[in-house]
Amino acid sequence: MQFGIFTVGDVTADPTTGRTPTEHERIKAMVAIAKKAEEVGLDVFATGEHHNPPFVPSSPTTMLGYVAAQTERLILSTSTTLITTNDPVKIAEDFAMLQHLADGRVDLMMGRGNTGPVYPWFGKDIRQGIPLAIENYALLHKLWTEDVVDWEGRFRTPLQGFTSTPRPLDGVAPFVWHGSIRSPEIAEQAAYYGDGFFANNIFWPKEHFQRLIELYRKRYAHYGHGTPEQAYVGLGGQAFMRKNSQDAVREFRPYFDNAPVYGHGPSLEEFTDQTPLTVGSPQEVIEKTLTFRESFGDYQRQLFLMDHAGLPLKTVLEQLDLLGEEVVPVLRKEFAAGRPAEVPEGPTHAARVGSANTGASANTGAAVGATPGA
Structure with missing residues (x-):
């Protein structure tokens, strides 16, 4: 089981002081948060x-490369790479380069994003979002698994005899998660390739994501990658902690009430009741996170959002201390208890290279030329 954090990189005023960090400060804070996560x-x-x-993270591989140079163990990922508006050739090259620089400590999450205007900014049509996601990833997968690629599709110029460079480290591409909050087509796509499915369930009730994850697990087995229980599932979460819940609620409420993403909507109490957000003591975060296995089955990755809504860096680093010292050690122990032996651990480069060398599946996908849903 892998535990970590994800950031959306928002530049938001602190509602308790009125101060908004500069873009430079926010970027540097994200690096400090990454280094603290490893610590x-x-x-x-x-x-x-x-x-x-x-938001500031317009170039994820630039930031992750910088973080890679200052860390030794941390897996570096995205919590979305825009498969719809980025050129698959550039994604293939950028992340393979990052994979080499980080000695394999890299994976990524494909998604369509949640900002409509980004499509025309990059010359795309938002009405083609799902077809773009499916075709672009098919090309990306081909670029990483075939040394010489011939390609013709709907949304980009053809390729003839093209080789993406550098080639993936050790001949094994970065592990791919497909992130979605509402689209069964994306769950189907993840299942078809034998990739991971990340349900970023931070805003909606669990029942919605149970349906998506159940679909993904069934289709993962349908395509012959393993049993439904062996599919790779990741989940999102949010937490704000203090030693006692009253202090946590009192301190976090102004940030929640004024947050761009959910402020001025449901109350803090309503939101924590209906979504994974936990505002309280470390023990309350532990108890709520453990219920995720009851809802979604054994899974491989749990990421928390902790640095948003204008929270100052000092507060976020305090949150990470609590997460790393009091919450995650307990979660590791509890999630390991009773976990069936056949359920895989979270994906790592070393494990996938080992699987490839022994002839086991390394998530190389289904038959070339087939179509998700076939």
Whole structure:
């Protein structure tokens, strides 16, 4: 089981002081948060990709390469790479380069994003979002698994005899998660390739994500990658902690009430009741997170959002201390208890290279030329 954090990189005013950090301060804070994640024993740091204010992470591989040079163990990922508006050739090259620089400590999450105007900014049509996601990933997968690629599709110029460079480290491409909050087509796509499915269940009730994850697990087995229980599932979460719940609620409420993403909507109490958000003591975070296995089955990766809504860096680093020292050690022990032996651990480069060398599946996908849903 892998535990980590993800950031959306928002530049938001602190509602308690009125101060808004500069873009430079926010970028440097994200790096400090990543380094702190490794220091406190977390496994993963993931950054989003945005191309509009008030967000700063427009170049995830630049940031992750910088973090890679200052860490030794942390898996570096994204918490979305825009498969719809990025050129698959550039994704293939950028992440393979990052994979080499980080000695394999890299994976990524494909997604369509949640900002409509990004499509025309990059010359795409939002009405083609799902077809773009399916075709672009088919090309990306081909670029990573075939040395010489001939390609013709709907959304980009053809390729003839093209080789993406550098080739993936050790001949094994970065592990791919497909992130979605509402689209069964994306769950189907993840299942078809034998990739991971990340349900970023931070805003909606669990029943919605149970349906998506159940679909993904069934289709993963249908395509011959293993049993439904062996499919790779990741989940999102949110937490704010203090030693006692009253202090946590009192301190976090102004940030929640004014957050761009959910402020001025449901109350803090309503939101914590209906979503994974936990505002309280470390023990309350432990108890709520453990219920995720009851809802979704054994899974491989749990990421928390902790640095948003204008929270100052000092507060976020305090949160990471609590997460790493008091929450994650207990979660590791509890999630390991009763976990069936056939359920895989979270994906790592070393494990996937070992699987490839022994002839086992390394998530190389289904038959070339087939179509998800076939």
